[in-house]
Amino acid sequence: MIHRYATFIKAINLTIDYIILNISMVIAYLIVDKSYIFWIDNKNYLPVVLVFNLIWLLSANISNLYEQVLNKDSISTYQSVFKTYMIFVALICFTIIIITGTKAYFITRTYLFCAIALFGFLLGLWKLIFLSIRKGDRRLLMDKRNVVIVGAGRQGMDLYHYFEQNSERGYNMLGFFDDDPSRVNNSALFLGKADECLAYVIANEVHEIFCALPSSEAASIEKLMLDADKNLIRFKIVPEYYSYTNRPTLIQNLGHIPIISLRPEPLESMLNRFIKRVFDIAFSLFIIVFVLSWLFPILAIIIKIQSRGPVLFVQERSGKENETFKCFKFRSMRVNAESDKKQATKNDSRITKIGAFMRKTNLDELPQFFNVLAGDMSIVGPRPHMVHHTEQYSKLIEKYMVRHFLKPGVTGWAQVNGLRGETRTLEAMEQRVEFDVWYLENWSFLLDLKIIFLTVWTTARGDKNAY
Template structure:
């Protein structure tokens, strides 16, 4: 059975709009009940739903969109739509049944999410079985620059990209490009992917002009030497186009509020339920084990590279090198109780006070002591990017095995790589995932916790 590529693609999103409208309006009647001005109420919740959806990009789901992005946008949609529904209920009804409104919002958004995920996975399966909803593509460039994308297209048919041909530009680039563009026009290819490193500016302009004039999509593959971010932001200052190479999601007002509320709630729960009784117990145990204070307070670099006092339960004997030398395996400075609390990460719990005071976040790049930060900043490319956001008690790098002692340059390079990925792809759900993995790793035992 042969399905013409993209035959019904244009109808998928409008179909989703209609189904979502039916869900939120039908459930509003079924759960909340009829209103005196039911038609006006339906108009308000429908318009509100789509305004919020446009703001958060709720319907911006593409074949390459990750599931966690869909879940994150749904969470944002749920929170804001719930607030709007409560406000509308105050206006349209004499009495507000908060429990009904909360139930309605949760059920409605859950059904919308289930339908969205069904479409998402159905299309992936549909592309594999029937070849429908697909895009034909060609690659233009040398092997070393296009090889990863070539493998991606061939190994992931569920994304719906059909690689038709690869054009090498090792020899005469102009001839290769002419052959490529002729092939694209004759075979009605949908998308052209070009390796930027293999083409001059004038050749890139020629390809862009061809794509514009022939209604083709052209995309570019950067190489490792080009300073490009995964979240490039394109803006206009009046009519002047401006490209921002790094879009820090946590700097957006709504995200900043969500992140801070989460930190406050989470840290408050830990402080009240655990630290309230653990601190006096640890004070006795640590004092009996060795002389010195309960807390080890160390200067570390935080948001915007500002110093702050980072709190930990003291796990070492008093020494003059604590602020200069990183801890290493079988470190003789560590006390008996210190070995246990470091292995179980109990020593890190006082940092929830730092989170509560706004100096740290529950999740974020781990802060380093001041003495080594300068060394890493000079040694590791993009190390300072980590300081665009608040440091965290745990982070993505730590869940990937890059915590504790820095034994090789690869350790700190990979830590920075994961930290930058986290900064550019932050979401509340990603924070929750990192926390769950951290708890699992702690209970299982981490070889690098010493």
């Protein structure tokens, strides 16, 4: 259920979950620890607290635990909680036991088991309490509001149909005010002319006025707005521009002038770009130093033994702002004349044995971390396409070039949603572009971490489109 308190209740859920997590850790510490050091003074304990809290945030983001907290039924709620909890446990075990090591902070496996088990029990109990509270008070949270619409043109009628089809939003639409009664098909919804609106609103406890008059009625709009302010009635304007696009828009102000952006772009923020770039450098350096340093020569020898040609396959790809760059990959095919135009297909005779293995496990993409370090690519972003395909699809798909507002990525949102490899139809490419544009409009650092986790998970599980 969507209503005006959804964000507040989401924040309450997140806060209480974190309180339960940290209480569980403290109780487990008091039960298991034998050092007799007060937990807040134990410097070996505090890093683990940080790890637990960060991993719960990542797990909840991966599973979308806090989305639609008032709309999910009890079964769906517990399914989401269980899924998040299992991801949390898996990541904790991987991070603490494998990477950090239990000896590093003198945290025993007994403590880990006790803290995780206690957290799971208390979390399940809290969700039961929350569902009980929600069942009794959900109607109160709806906060029904009486509203009227001034202007029964296209904008006004579209808004009316939205209210009618989305009753859960809490708007009780009383009717229209318009100087032309014939515009209102249902005569029961016609409340009077535009200049009669204010008197009706005051007399009938109307909470909000939605003004859908055209901009040519600027004088009437301004008068109605001022009168509404004087009488403590919320006044909202439905702009005419909305008919140009069917997507959410971003409104910014340059002085008193509103500027409408057709799509939000979080990475337009310098701070967000800085965070993403720092992560790209740190992550790519880690892969290059600890993985490629020993894996590169092994794969290079096998590639050279199985087929003639260079170890690396270097190809011109389309990057940010459609600037081309040289994209590096381990060569997985025999040298051929079609490599710059023809995509790899299932059972492609050009692919070598080691190439098939590398493509299945994504090892052929590892040299692209050098592209990331150089700044041509990012860890996460739209996959870079061949220049030939960019020229081809930009003429066929309207939003195709939008994906080039971002740096291309080693992995991407489309890829973890099963849209990787060969694009046999135009519809398949259109779907991939839709996912790339969604990533552009919804970027966050946690989303990048989620995509990286899902990439590793999908690779380990096996992807039928990887060939």
